[in-house]
Amino acid sequence: MNRVDPSDVRLPGRSALTRRARDFVVVGLCFSAVLFLLAVTGELGWIEAITAFAVSVSVVVAYYVGSAAFLPVSSPSGPQSTSPEGPQDQAIAQVLQALPLPALEVDLEGRITGFNPPADMILHLEGRYKPHASAVIRSPALLSAIERTAKGEEAGIMSVEVNSGPDETWRANVSLLQGTGHTLVMLEDLTPVRRAARARSDFLANASHELRTPLTALSGFIETMRGPAKDDKASWDRFLDIMAGESERMSRLIADLLSLSRIEFSEHIAPSEREDFTRIVRDAAEALQPIADDRSITLDIRGDAAALPVIAHRDEVVQVVENLLTNALKYSSAGGRVTVSYGDAASMADARGMAGQAWPESDRMTLLPAGGRPGVPDPSVWLRIEDQGPGIEREHLPRLGERFYRADQSRGGKITGTGLGLAIVKHIMAHHRGGLSVETRMGEGSAFGIWMPAAPGRTAGTKAV
Ligand SMILES: Nc1ncnc2c1ncn2[C@@H]1O[C@H](COP(=O)(O)OP(=O)(O)OP(=O)(O)O)[C@@H](O)[C@H]1O
Ligand SMILES: [Mg+2]
Missing domain, CATH: 3.30.565.10 (Histidine kinase-like ATPase, C-terminal domain)
Structure with missing residues (x-):
């Protein structure tokens, strides 16, 4: 899964270069000190010592210059493209990183200039250079909300519901980032809430259906015994048997429903015996x-x-x-x-x-x-x-x-x-x-x-x- 590493986004290349230069200088100085000691004690001639020193300095410089080329510097293809430029941008980047929900920053041209790891997880933004919001977001309602907010046509927070699949719903809250003209889009997954609500209503529908079936049978038999079969005492035993079975079924169902609700109620109490x-x-x-x-x-x-x-x-x-x-x-x-x-x-x-x-x-x-x-x-x-x-x-x-x-x-x-x-x-x-x-x-x-x-x-x- 692609994730933005905040340290990649924020680490300025210069400080990394400075640290590396300092490391090389320390190693170079130690090496020179050894050569100097060898020359002084006569273990090595001055000519050899100076030659070894010159070679090592060249190696160090060549390695330093070479590795500097691979250090992370602003490149239009990496997540660094979202790196903050001013203190305000830096503050927005920090807020984005701190938000637990997926959040995006969209500039005046409709390009995504900032995002946090949860947003990357669902929209796969890493490695894309300032993609246009319309290339990432499919919902016309959300795109129009972003555009209207950016143009200042909407004051406050705009809330838009987005269906991203047959059973997946998100709520997007769109607001203007004052002072920058950019737009902040925060996404909230409503799917679990919706699923729970549907499960609850399915449960009620099922429970009442299951209860109604035996109840209908019972009232049907009562009516028959009062009406057409009033004098047919021979059938009564059979009817009563069926009625007893149906009422037993009802009481079993009610007992099961109560049992389920009792278990759910005590779910947070861990067994202890x-x-x-x-x-x-x-x-x-x-x-x-x-x-x-x-x-x-x-x-x-x-x-x-x-x-x-x-x-x-x-x-x-x-x-x-x-x-x-x-x-x-x-x-x-x-x-x-x-x-x-x-x-x-x-x-x-x-x-x-x-x-x-x-x-x-x-x-x-x-x-x-x-x-x-x-x-x-x-x-x-x-x-x-x-x-x-x-x-x-x-x-x-x-x-x-x-x-x-x-x-x-x-x-x-x-x-x-x-x-x-x-x-x-x-x-x-x-x-x-x-x-x-x-x-x-x-x-x-x-x-x-x-x-x-x-x-x-x-x-x-x-x-x-
Ligand atoms: N041992 C089994 N062999 C075959 N089918 C089974 C078996 N156990 C469960 N099932 C199937 O799984 C379904 C669900 O079982 P479950 O125990 O939840 O409900 P039930 O037995 O129909 O009703 P009750 O609520 O009275 O237990 C059953 O309706 C049956 O189709
Ligand atoms: Mg069963």
Whole structure:
């Protein structure tokens, strides 16, 4: 990435030359002193000493002149073209460098005469000699704002919104630099704010849609039971069953929404309790054993019974294991096998490998990366839940973990869900500085893996809490 090095821009060539000349003079004087001593002590004749001195002076001068030619002097092609000329320009250059947002200075002719590193990062200005603003900025609205401000047609700061891509919005604030007639353009990236606002409104739309569907079904059945099926008591049992299912779905959705908002609310409070990962995994699996039995699915737990201490919110990690295990049971066919393996590893990278990279030919994706700190040993724990379900198409993988995203919807599957389970898992794992990954083979099964730091004061392989 091209960056302007402020020292390149500001370093005046003369002071560098002076420093270099001083260095050469010092080296020359030392060399002369040695020659003089050799001549005085008779080690060297005067003729040889004078000849050696003359040769060394010529070498020094030749090197000095040669290297001076390569020192940074004002050249029309480098960033030096933006170097300040007067004290006012110098002040503007300093302000530009100090601004954390991308900022440009445009002169009366519409040329960019100054910019800071953030502006260079997005507009790639380094190495261009005073490019015309219209060669760099595509937005006609912003170019016209710069022109009008330079002509003094606009007093104060002009704010212009620029769409630089389908999902990218910037705000440009254009103002006149008093006394110079130049214009200052400061850019602010509105993309994250806009994305957050869109995500919020999508979330509300999805949540109300998901709630309305069972509600519509409920009121439909109530109306039928009051009207056409008023006397058809035989159908009532069937209707009541469906109504119970729909109301259960509604309460599950509300519970998931509350759970998500609770996790988001406590996201800034780091987990602080020392818990046993083994206990959490085994308890959660035990709680879901009846569901596995109902569907004749074999639940195979593979892992040492010894404690694996972690710093965690117990309920949250239980929720992670239950959500992943519920999915594995829900998306498996009856009579299949779900394998739950867990353990510890010497580093996050190893734990991530154990959790998410076990099948040789599979589609894999890390849905939440957790890298660990480079150079620091980071003992971790991992969990992998494998099923023999239908697998998940590759194109769905990047969107797993988005709220309300359901891959089976497009497969026309009959299995219901709200699409919040993995979003909850992802949030909780982020809260625990952990990771989440998925591995899948179409028609053969899926495996979801999580990993997170082990409690400090313990290395992989130690078995005490
Ligand atoms: N083990 C799995 N096998 C196949 N598909 C899966 C598996 N786990 C998740 N999926 C897919 O990922 C989607 C998202 O899962 P998620 O748990 O977030 O939602 P859900 O199970 O549909 O609903 P719920 O909010 O009740 O958990 C699912 O709809 C399903 O398409
Ligand atoms: Mg689920």
